[in-house]
Amino acid sequence: MHIKMVVLAVALFVILSSCAVECWNTNSEMERLRCEQTTLHQQQDALAQMRLGCHQDRAKKEVAGTNILTYGAVDEEDDSLHVSEEDSRKQGDPCFHYTVLDQAWRATNTTTSYKRCDRNVKWNGWYRLFYNGKSIQMPERCVPVDKCGTNSPLWLAGPHPKRRDGIVTRNVCGHWKKDCCAFKSTPIQVKKCLGNYYVYKFTQPTSCRLAYCADINTLVCGRCRRNQSCVSQDKINWRCKTKKRILSNPQIHFFASYPGQLTGKVNRIKYSKVLVNMGRAFNRGTGVFTAPVKGVYQFFFSTQTANTNLKTDLWLVVNGYWVAVSHTHVFRPSTVGNLSTYMTFLRKGAVVYVTHNSGRSWANGSSMTITFGGSLLAQWK
Numbered sequence: 001m002h003i004k005m006v007v008l009a010v011a012l013f014v015i016l017s018s019c020a021v022e023c024w025n026t027n028s029e030m031e032r033l034r035c036e037q038t039t040l041h042q043q044q045d046a047l048a049q050m051r052l053g054c055h056q057d058r059a060k061k062e063v064a065g066t067n068i069l070t071y072g073a074v075d076e077e078d079d080s081l082h083v084s085e086e087d088s089r090k091q092g093d094p095c096f097h098y099t100v101l102d103q104a105w106r107a108t109n110t111t112t113s114y115k116r117c118d119r120n121v122k123w124n125g126w127y128r129l130f131y132n133g134k135s136i137q138m139p140e141r142c143v144p145v146d147k148c149g150t151n152s153p154l155w156l157a158g159p160h161p162k163r164r165d166g167i168v169t170r171n172v173c174g175h176w177k178k179d180c181c182a183f184k185s186t187p188i189q190v191k192k193c194l195g196n197y198y199v200y201k202f203t204q205p206t207s208c209r210l211a212y213c214a215d216i217n218t219l220v221c222g223r224c225r226r227n228q229s230c231v232s233q234d235k236i237n238w239r240c241k242t243k244k245r246i247l248s249n250p251q252i253h254f255f256a257s258y259p260g261q262l263t264g265k266v267n268r269i270k271y272s273k274v275l276v277n278m279g280r281a282f283n284r285g286t287g288v289f290t291a292p293v294k295g296v297y298q299f300f301f302s303t304q305t306a307n308t309n310l311k312t313d314l315w316l317v318v319n320g321y322w323v324a325v326s327h328t329h330v331f332r333p334s335t336v337g338n339l340s341t342y343m344t345f346l347r348k349g350a351v352v353y354v355t356h357n358s359g360r361s362w363a364n365g366s367s368m369t370i371t372f373g374g375s376l377l378a379q380w381k
């Protein structure tokens, strides 16, 4: 029993390594993507490969085949060979279980004399569009009549989903006789997958001759990296755009206090006792914080009234605007403290300070009652 397992493990290892090498030597983008999938569920694939031969061989057969629609789903692992929860999740995910549809005649720039009709196709499950091995998407705009190897080209009457949208349903339109949606064909389901490609659950169109289109202008989208999205203003010219993202923060934190009493109007409180000043964005000489980068900041500031029956107001001033108050007012012979917080988006160079507008605030060298502090929570590039 044990010896059997060792032999199996060695066999798996040999198969995995030989396949992996083969993968990285391939030029076709589609095969490379497939290879990435292979590494994702190595174990499952290895077991499947033991039965079915190398993944790549199958991929090549699928691409080479002209009558692609007769091929089954890409992955058909044995249900009894589940290895992990993640793998079982992928079992039901169309991003890992689609049929390759690599038919150049579907491109938006082809005109053929032989007109196809997708109504004659037995659609089953999910499909991914390719153009000579390169990932491609459906058009999101009206396609001229007699393109895409048919009479009435079918286009997606709505935007492709984002990844967080999951599976969405979209209407499909067929262009005919100057009406971009002369044929309101049966809706299809669409999903965006990791790796910047889409899978479509095509259905039988309403009539002949209608066929699903592959937008030749979206060939560029297959080249986008994972941290890029494919964008277009006019839905004709597409480009890869690096996603905006919050980068790891530079460390910006400060905390300071005023070590004495304040009375009446004090334009800028000069918090001279600085306990923390990471990033040196707070100026102890002026009491002013200057945002060193664009991002989301949080501030806090506090006061404590002296026993005076005066209204005491401290204001947080951001770029000249009074945005938040720390207010105290006591009538009885007593004191009270107040702490206010404020969170905001600041551009680089924004100026923040605290003004003592009225009343009397009390502090001494160790009381920490008149304080001002803040942090950069997230940088925005």
Ligand SMILES: *[C@@H]1O[C@H](CO)[C@@H](O)[C@H](O)[C@H]1NC(C)=O
Pocket: 107, 109, 110, 111, 216
């Ligand atoms: C369609 O576009 C592709 C990619 O730009 C090109 O290789 C092909 O020759 C074009 N086909 C026609 C018929 O213009």
Ligand SMILES: *[C@@H]1O[C@H](CO)[C@@H](O)[C@H](O)[C@H]1NC(C)=O
Pocket: 225, 226, 227, 242
């Ligand atoms: C995007 O990802 C690539 C690797 O796939 C990396 O080299 C590049 O630096 C990333 N770009 C950004 C802006 O994060």
Ligand SMILES: *[C@@H]1O[C@H](CO)[C@@H](O)[C@H](O)[C@H]1NC(C)=O
Pocket: 325, 326, 327, 328, 329, 336, 337, 338, 339
């Ligand atoms: C603290 O400040 C808030 C806002 O100005 C005010 O409503 C509240 O009464 C103050 N607390 C005390 C104890 O003065």
Ligand SMILES: *[C@@H]1O[C@H](CO)[C@@H](O)[C@H](O)[C@H]1NC(C)=O
Pocket: 364, 365, 366, 367
């Ligand atoms: C500051 O005030 C507190 C509270 O009244 C007091 O206990 C402390 O001794 C004072 N410290 C200094 C340095 O004056």
